[in-house]
Amino acid sequence: GDAFLALWKTDKRSFLCHTIHTVIACALIIQHSYASYETDVKVSLKVKLAISAGNLIFAPIGTGIDMNYVIVGLPVLEAKNAESVCTSGEVKLTPTAWAHCYSRNYDHVVHGDGHVTVKSILYDPHENDVNKPFLGFGALVKQIKRPYSAQDNIPELLRISSTDLSAADTLKKNELLGLRKTILLAEQNNIGSEIRKFMIRPVLTQIDAHQPLEYLTEMRQVSILFITLKPREGPFPQLVTIVNNAYQITCEIVYKSMGCVNKIILFDKDIMILVVFGLRGFKHESEAQAALKCAYSIRKSLSGLDGVQDVSIGVTTGQVYCGVVGHPLRREFTVIGAIVNKAARLMCKFR
Missing domain, CATH: 3.30.70.1230 (Nucleotide cyclase, GGDEF domain)
Structure with a gap:
């Protein structure tokens, strides 16, 4: 689940x-x-x-x-x-x-x-x-129970900067955003450039091209890497250091191979990273081969990382749903499909 x-x-x-x-x-x-x-x-x-x-x-x-x-x-x-x-x-x-x-x-x-x-x-x-x-x-x-639940139903004033709105419209906008006040804080503190660092590149490409994020929603042939790392037991700050080092190494290898790091999960004691090859703007003919080579390089690099006891990677290729999901005020890009689940099972099985 x-x-x-x-x-x-x-x-x-x-x-x-x-x-x-x-x-x-x-x-x-x-x-x-x-x-x-x-x-x-x-x-x-x-x-x-x-x-x-x-x-x-x-x-x-x-x-x-x-x-x-x-x-x-x-x-x-x-x-x-x-x-x-x-x-x-x-x-x-x-x-x-x-x-x-x-x-x-x-x-x-x-x-x-x-x-x-x-x-x-x-x-x-x-x-x-x-x-x-x-x-x-x-x-x-x-x-x-807000009056909108989909992107198409969001009032136009939510798309406009508060500096360009009248006082009455600003109050109305603030009321509509009552569910997620951090959006207002982000706008007031002008931290949009900082938030960009946390977005994956296909999403940034759409934003910079002033294209709706809905254009990213599609069924698409991709290759999936599901990576799990078993860290050495230790205090939480030490765990964060291990995660940070592993994430940076993974990103460097993945982006050289035209892939995208989609998620990093630390809900249990293990570290899990989801990598996708073949997303819009990052498509190339030999992506399945690139995914396999990338998986080998990641495993070799992370296995020698201080604090990492074990590395396991599942690799699959096939059709998935790609797109932005979630409430209009709290969304993320994800991939969903049988091959994602299969990659996770392979990752867990062969450890």
Whole structure:
């Protein structure tokens, strides 16, 4: 299955218990809406949700225009562990997260391993009256039901810089972007050039050509490299150093071979990197051969990297869906298809 890692930041002006409550409410809404969701192709999707809390390390990696980031820390590992013991339709908290909650506020079950399944909210910790029953998710549901859910439905004023808008339109734009306030901060601080470093090159090419990103959406013949590295046990800052070195080496080899590093994943203890050959603007006749040669070079280079215990790479070629996916205010470029899954299985099988 696929996994999403969502983060809520708690600052000095807020209580962690209130943040965790918001996360629990969000998780329950997701379960209510998508606990069992049947897709257009009659595939039933089921959701498991795990919640943890604590301090994380957010670390940019890479150099030049080939930047990415990783998020590491004990809460990530605890969330992964909680997800592994979670069943479809559940919202499960780690013992660490539950320690910050008021148990009376929730209909819950405490398990023998310390994890807690939350079934519903009884009282809202934000209320001054601690005995006032929770009134439901009205405000939160209203917040997620915006008048647009696809790129075509985004109001035109969201595409215009705030400096070119009237005061009234600026207020309206700020209200529409209430779901993702960081977009406003990015515009106000003029950090567009910095964000470019974190975009893959086919997307940048479309942006610079003033072409809709939807033009990148297509079924396409590509070659996939799925790379996994097993790092040596050590503290999290040391792990970040290993990831950074591995990522830079991989990017250098891949881009010399006309490939693209699409993702780096550090959700568990291993490091996984997804590389794609044959994307728009990076197509060439011998891409399958280039992918194999690239895989050999990467394995040879990363195997000798300090802190790396093992390297495994799966290589496949075939048709995939390529395109920009996600909510209009939070999107990413990805590749989806059987050959991506096969590359991942090969990577895991032959280690």
